[in-house]
Amino acid sequence: MKKLTISLLLLPLMCALCYNCTDGKVETKIDDSLIENGIHVATGLAYDENFELVRALCTSCHSAKLITQNRATREGWKDMIVWMQKTQKLPDLSTAEPIVLDYLAKHYAPEDIGRRSNLDMESIEWYELSEEE
Amino acid sequence: MKHKRSKNIKSPKKQSPRSLSRRGFISKGTVSTVGFVLGAEMVFAKHFPKGLTPIGLLENDIADDLIGKHKDLIILNDRPVNAEAPPHLLDDNITPRDLFFVRNNGVPPTDINVDTWTLTIEGESAEKTKTYTLKDLKTKFKEHSYQITLECGGNGRSEYNPPAKGNQWSLGAVGCATWTGIRLRDVLEDVGVKDSAVYIGYYGKDTHLSGDADKKTISRGVPISKAMEDESLIAWSMNGEDLPMHNGYPLRLIFGGWPASCSGKWLEKIVIRDKIHDGPKMVGQSYRVPCETVAPGAKVADEDMCIIEEMPVKSLITYPRTGASIKLNQTLSIRGHAWCGSSAVSTTEYSIDFGATWEKCTLTKPANRHAWQHFNAKMKFPKVGYYEVWARATDEAGRSQPMIVPGWNPKGYLNNACHRIAVRVTAS
Structure with missing residues (x-):
């Protein structure tokens, strides 16, 4: 319920921000309140109580896709934050850092995929192929 | 696994052109509001550069535009744009312009004027500094066309275990186009190359994601021997037309067989160096592999990493x-x-x-x-x-x-x- 309230509270603010950002152009956007299977659809980020903090801190400088396509341990994510601080002007995250690291390590941990994975059977769209002339 | 990972990667549903320069930032005064609404202390706010205030709440609204690119490219990252083709769309012998992968490190330049665009050659091992207009390049030197394959050094990264950070390319960060331009060698010789020359480095007009005009995103290069090969080009055309915006319009380098990051885009300067070029992404761990082979997951010191040259079969x-x-x-x-x-x-x-x-x-x-x-x-x-x-x-x-x-x-x-x-x- 709390999450819903936050989302609702944020809606008018976000509309205002969007307007500001796009110089008033009307654009088609994914509904920001849409959550499917624990994923915030508009960003692709895992949705939990620390989602908004992570979103605010990380996506002001880079795409959420840079998070969702990567996997690392807590130490690995910490290394990336240090790298961004050294080279990309990321400021000290102070008390927010452990929260962000917990979130990343929980939702984007590496899996042991071995030396070569099976083809992902779920993603294959089977189709009838007729012989070429 | 790579497919599983990519499930979370959503393509922007609809894109429309807009100014790239305003991307990602809005006027001041919102950080504290956001902090208040979230109930989170925005401890970092005061550290952000003046005038650059994070938005953070607009993720689906800030995708860079994939101008001139096929709708079925797989978008790995939208700021900067990184997109690859699924293998079955690379069936043509000559990769069509709209299907050629995009690997941007920063923000492509806007407001390009081909009448005023120049290329400057300089550096410790250049006999002199010389600046050419695009017209100079197109009229002064002999034109050459080659079919040249470019592949991102990180193509296939998604399969490594433990995973490596960065864009998780699967198979399609590769393509072979017909590139037209002039031999880099002809231009270098026109300027004069000292015997001390070791490397060339490039600078492009793309800008750093942070918005800092003084910061370069990438400046790589190749040894002078590679620069002097027949097929090493300064190119302005891909498949008979101007370069696509995301592939370096109006001018770029082309070096076949080496990581595509050597082939600098939006080219405005080449430096002839008397040492290995040391621009961003030449040093540290970028585009380098361990000089000696290592066990999976090993930490490797920068000095034990060697620059990638030829790509494998x-x-x-x-x-x-x-x-x-x-x-x-x-x-x-x-x-x-x-x-x-x-x-x-x-x-x-x-x-x-x-x-x-x-x-x-x-x-x-x-x-x-x-x-x-x-x-x-x-x-x-x-x-x-x-x-x-x-x-x-x-x-x-x-x-x-x-x-x-x-x-x-x-x-x-x-x-x-x-x-x-x-x-x-x-x-x-």
Whole structure:
């Protein structure tokens, strides 16, 4: 319920921000309140109580896709934050850092995929192929 | 696994042109509001550069535009744009402009004026500093066209275990286009190259994601010997038209067989260096692999990392698309491309039994050095069931593609493991 309230509270603010950002152009956007299977659809980020903090801190400088396509341990994510601080002007995250690291390590941990994975059977769209002339 | 990972990657539903320069930032005064609403202390706010206030709440609204690119490219990252083609869309012998992968490190330049665009050559080992307009380059030097394959050094990164950070490219960060321009050698010789020359480095007009005008995103290069090759070009045309915006319009470098990051885009300056070029992404761990092989997951010190030069032999099945279902009496035709970092590919084979046996494909000769070659084969299947068709290329030096992911490296470069597609054979 709390999450819903936050989302609702944020809606008018976000509309205002969007307007500001796009110089008033009307654009088609994914509904920001849409959550499917624990994923915030508009960003692709895992949705939990620390989602908004992570979103605010990380996506002001880079795409959420840079998070969702990567996997690392807590130490690995910490290394990336240090790298961004050294080279990309990321400021000290102070008390927010452990929260962000917990979130990343929980939702984007590496899996042991071995030396070569099976083809992902779920993603294959089977189709009838007729012989070429 | 790579497919599983990519499930979370959503393509922007709709994109429309807009100013790139305002991306990601809004006027001051919102950070504290956000902090208040979230109930989170925005401890970092005061550290942000003046005038640059994070928005953070607009993720689906800030995708860079994929101007001139095919809608079915897989978008790995939208700020900066990084997008690759699914293998079956790379079936053409010459990769169409809209299907050529995009690997941007920063924000492409806007408001390009080709009448005022210049290229400056300078550096410790240049006899003098010289600046050319685009017209100078197009009229003063002899024009050359080559089919040249460019592949991202990180193509295939998604399969490394433990994972490497960065864009999780799968198979399609590669393409072969007809590039037209002039030989880099001709321009360097026109300026004059001192005997002390070791390397050339490039600078492009793309800007750093942070918005800092003084910060360069990437400035790489190649040894002077590579710069002097016939096929090393300063190019302004791709497949007979101006370069696409995301592929470096109006001017870029082309170096076949080496990581595509050597082939600088939006080219405005070349430096002739008396040492190995030391621009951003030449140093540290970028585009480097361990000088000595390491165990998976090893930490490697910067000084033990060596610059990637030639890319390894590789091939891609571009027809049919994975997931083909055929009848037992049917003949399956496959085709695709094969390429390598130097010389040429000598053989391409396929296997329908997970590498137990291999059959030769028909393989064309390259149109020129660094052009990818085309293979095809026809096959029947012994009985109904699930199959995979694997392809394997071997270069003239006898080096083949491994069936497993090759030696692990910290940044996940140079995965040239065999490509395979799924095929189902049903009763006739």
